[in-house]
Amino acid sequence: MRKHKLVGSAAARPETASGQSTSNTGNSTPPSSTPSQADVLSWKSDILASIKTDISAVIKSEMKDALAEVFSSFKSELQAVKVEVANGTLLLRADLSRLN
Numbered sequence: 733m734r735k736h737k738l739v740g741s742a743a744a745r746p747e748t749a750s751g752q753s754t755s756n757t758g759n760s761t762p763p764s765s766t767p768s769q770a771d772v773l774s775w776k777s778d779i780l781a782s783i784k785t786d787i788s789a790v791i792k793s794e795m796k797d798a799l800a801e802v803f804s805s806f807k808s809e810l811q812a813v814k815v816e817v818a819n820g821t822l823l824l825r826a827d828l829s830r831l832n
Contacts, residue, residue, distance in 0.1 A: 767775075
């Protein structure tokens with residue numbers, strides 16, 4: 733993250749060698765300043781890109797899980813139909829062999 737220096741009120745806030753105000757002792761927050769509109773837009777853009785990436789990963793994971801469940805269910809139903817068709821075929825062949 734970028735650090736910003738206060739402009740204009742240097743006499744009111746003496747700075748230390750590190751560039752932070754002496755009134756900020758023990759506090760890790762940067763001196764209060766207003767970030768430029770370009771910085772705000774850049775931060776918003778970065779945050780939105782991060783959120784978009786996170787949301788797409790969650791959606792992808794949820795869709796994959798849902799489709800896996802549907803596929804498993806479909807596979808089970810297909811196996812049951814296959815068994816039913818095989819049993820029907822055996823019964824039909826048995827009926828045909830009795831007729832001959």
